[in-house]
Each structure stands twice: as structure tokens, then as C-alpha cells.
Amino acid sequence: MNVGRSYRLREFLLWTRRELYLLLILGIVPVCLYEMAGWHWLAIPWTVVALIGTATALIVSFNNTQTYARTVEAQQVWAGILSSSKAWGLMSRDYLKNPEITRQLVNRHLAWVTALRYQMRRSRAWESTNRATNAEYQSFYDVPEKENTLETELARYLAPAELSEVLASRHKATQLLARQSRAIRDLFSNGEIVINFFIEMEKAVKELLDHQGRSERLKNFPYPRQYATINQLFIRLFCILLPFGMLKEFDALHRVWLVIPFSVMISWMYTSLQQVGESTENPFEGGANDVPIAQIARMIEIEVLELLGETDLPPLRSPKNNIIL
Template sequence: MYIKKKYSKKDMAIWTRKETIFFVLMAAIVTVLYEVVGLRWLQLPWTPIALVGTAVAFLISFQNNAAYDRLWEARKIWGGIVNTSRTWTMMVRDMVNNAHTTDPKSQDYLAEERRILVYRQIAWMSALRYALRAEKPWETFKKAKTNKQWSEMLNLQELTVPLEEELSRLISPEEVEYVMSKKNKANALQTLQSQHIKALKDAGLIWEFAFLEMENVLKEFFNLQGKNERIKNFPYPRQYATLGYDFVNLFNMLLPFAIVPEFWKMGQELMETYPDFGGYFIWVAIPVSAVVSWIFNTMQRIGTAGENPFEGSANDVPITTMARGIEIDMREMLDEPKDKIPEPLPAVYNVQM
């Protein structure tokens, strides 16, 4: 429901267009120097290049596995937020009542108290996702021009709508002012939740045992928030990321010097059987070298793009879409009119945000 994403070959070609052009030009320059200019010494043995390629492949594999683990953990955490938010709404709806009070309140009063508790939980999700979308110094996704263009095309809500405006539709102006005055705004919202249910418990509108169960749910929200913050605030080790990037570039720079001579030799052998074709076979080295370099570079970029699963790339956990889906569920559980409940966020370029 939440993370269906679809890519086309055209999207991938556009994403890697700069590198593709560079790889083609690099291979073409080496081929021209070798074949046209006659610099036959311009070559490297294939064996050490193959060994470097093998080492680079292992390093990229490690990076991609680690990046996927971070992504999948983030997805599981937000799955927990989905389930726990529904549980919270169910408990608020059923446990805030007059059953244990000596001063019964009207149903309209109780409904408003329930609405405040549920809407404040939605506000907590908003504050959390805004914090997770905030840029960190070590996050490198948007430094690449094509990545930055892609992010701008997605037009993420967290980057275009101020948090204060988003909170204003969910909580009171006084609470907005209080939350915005705190550094950890999601934490401030859960503090308000605890104070609120304690006041309801003191008024007898929440049974004491129910109060303890609801406090446990708030505790779980804190746990889920902390797990998100752990991923956000602890980067993928930079030594692996930096070395992987440098090694891939080194391999791609050396690759044409090994491939071009090999294709020249193959062309010489083909000359005996296919003289018209064999003399031009060396030029096939250009697309072959470019394709191999493109594969290594693209795999490295995929791992880099997945290191931080909350940056807002097409490969990240779509926390904006998920938060909207949870909000819809929670407000439906309050039996709000359909025309008051927001619509699900549409996919942008087949990507959920």
C-alpha cells in the first residue's frame, strides 16, 4: 500500500546521464589514442584490473547490504507507528468516558477530548517526519545535481510547508507556540499527551488501569521515535562510503586501458576470417567499457542513495504518504464525515513520498 514504486529505463538513464556521457568519452579518448594516434603502449594488464574490479564489487555489495538494512529497519519502524497509532485511537475512543467519574461530562465534551488526543498524535507524526526530513551534514544525496533535480520534482511537503503551518491545523495555537519553542518538537507533543491523559484520569474520565495502558502506548511511541532518531543521527560509516566512491572511480578510470587493448587483439584475430569487420572491432570497446563502468557506478550510487532512508529520495521510506494514510485511518475511527477527511497523497512520477 505504502511503498509501491516504479521505475523505467528512461528514469534510470536520466538519473545517470552525466556519468554515462563521461564513461563514453573516456573510452572513446583511450580508443582514439590507441588506434588512431598509435600509442600502443597506452595499456594496462587485464589481470590487476580484474582483481581491482572484484574488490570493488565486494565493497559495493557490502555498502548496498548495509544501506538496505537501514532502509528496511526504517520501514519496520514506520510499520510500528502505523499499528500503534491505530491502537492509540482505539483506546482513546473507548476509554475516555464517564464510567468512573463523579462529575459526568456531555458527549460533545468527551468527543472533543478524544479529538484533541487523536489530532495531537497526528501532529506528533508530522513533527517527527519534519525532523527526519531535515538535512544533516553527512547526507550526500542532494549534492549530486540529478538527485537534487529529482527531489525538487517530488516537491516534498516537509520542504515546502512550514511545520508551524502544518501543526496549526491539528492543535491549538497555544500548543503550537509551546511546541515550536522546543528543540525536540515530537518529544514536546508526547509530553502534552501524557499531561492530558493524566488530567483526564484525575477527573475520572479515564480509568486508572486504562491510564497505565495508555501511558505504555506513549512509551512505545517514544521507543519508535528513538529508533527513527538513531537511524537519522547515526550515518553510514564514512570510511566505507568514501572509500567505495573513490575505488569505483579509480576502477572506472583504469578500465578502458585494459579493455581497449583486449578488443584490439580480438580484432586482429578476426582479421583473418572477417577482414572487413576485424579492423573496426576495437571500436566496440567504447560501448562495452562504458556499460561496465556504468554498472559499477550505478550500483555504487544506489547504495549511496539508500544510506539515509529519510532524505526524500525515490528510494526512501515514504513517510509523508504513510503519515497521511495513518491520519485517514485515525480520523475514520473517530467517525468523522468523509468530506472532512483528507485524501491520500497521490504518487508523483510513480513515486510515493
């Protein structure tokens, strides 16, 4: 997530420069053939291009609206995790009289948050992080989940025996919530919490499972591929035909060479909107516009430990080039 005022124009041009190079070639070739080779038959009616451009604009608008909605939902899910985590910290502190057990429940919860954010960072085939443009831009910021292994992070919260069992499981976040539920059941069976507190804590575990399920849905179910494919096809078709449709219009003004800058500028608007949409549709992939789940996890750790009276608290993560994940 960018926490500055905005991206600088230089950054945006660097991010989209590959498309600009291609658009420049697409603009130069038709003009040279039209003006220098005398191939005037290359010109196509502007009405055709305008109709395709209108349809493309509608599709691009729909695509970006839907991809932005996915990011907004991801923000809501992790804001919910933050709120539910503080509630869990309060219940663990106030419902139990044993500080050691309270700390175990809190640590296991922090382990769950950690396991979930690492799960969200796993690569998927449809994600765009590994594409040349985005992979290059990753040098401008840090992805915390790539700096340390999951085992190293979980070792901060779990005992060695429990850590080994969790790491051996396939669904680590779910396994940790299952252990929380079992721990609560054992506390109730041993008479350490009353039935009302038991019910409230089980409801809290269920709420955390709901948050996890929503987060997993956004991660594992991409923006429909049919819409993404047709969006890309229409934009490519429009960018290819645009300079051909502008030839006669600028030739009538005796300024046919102006087709190059104007076609590049208009096409760049469409390709940039597509690129922005692609970088927004997967809010956990590790891109510069992702939901800052590592920062939210750190906020959870700070606030929950503070509720327990801890004073040695970890600092919030610092943004790099105004980007924080």
C-alpha cells in the same frame, strides 16, 4: 517510493547521464592515444583490472545490502507508528467518556506524527538529495514537507497557545509526547481514567517514544563514512583502469575501438549500483526512493479519525510520476 511497476529506462538513463558522459570520455581518450598516437605502453595487464573489479564488486554488494537494510528498517519503524497510532486512537476513544478530551489526545497525536515527519526531512551534510543528479530529478515528484510549513500543518491540530509553546521548543516531537504523558497523568489525577487505563496509555506513549528514537537513529547516524568512501574510491579506480586493461584484448581481435562501448557499459553498471546505493541509504531525505512518511501520516489521520466516527476525511495523497512520499 516508486509505486509503479518499475522505473523506465529513459528515467534511469536521464538520472545517470552525467556519469555516462564521464565514462565515455574515459573510454575514448585511452583508445585514441593507443590507436592514433601509437602509445601501446598505455595497455595494462587484464589480470590487474580483473582483480580490482572483483574487489570492487564485493564492496559494492556489501554497500547496497547495508543501505537496503536501512530502508527496510525505516519501513518497519513507520509501519509500527501506523499500528501504534491506531491503538492510540482506540484507547483515546474507549478509555475516556469525554469526546472533547478524546479529540484533544487524538489531535495532539496527529501533531506528533506531523512534527516527526518534518524532523525526518531536515537536511544532513551526508545526504545526497542536493547533489545535481538528485536535485534535478526532484522535479518529477513532490515532497509534501516542502509545500507547507510545519507551523501551518501543526495549526490544524493544536490550539494557538499550545502551538506557540511547541514551536518554541527545540525538540517538537518529544515535546508533544511529553504533553501527552502530562495530559494522561492529569486525567488519572482527576479520576477520569482508572489506573489500568492510565498504565496502558503510558505504555503506549513509551512505545511511540521508542519508534521515534529508532527513526531518529536512522536519520542522524549515516551509513559509516569509511565504507562509503572506500566504495567510491574503488569504483573510480576501476572505471579509470578498465579501458586500459581492455586495449590489448580487443587489439588482438583487431577491434580496439570496441573498448569504448564495452568499457562504458561495464563501468556504468558499477557507477549505477553506487548511485542506487547512495539514494537508498538515507530513507528520509526526500529522495524518490524514500519511505513515504507523508503518505503514512495521512493514512494515520484517516484511520484514526474514522475510529472516532468522523466522515469528513482527507484523501490519500496521489503519486506524481508513480512516486509518492
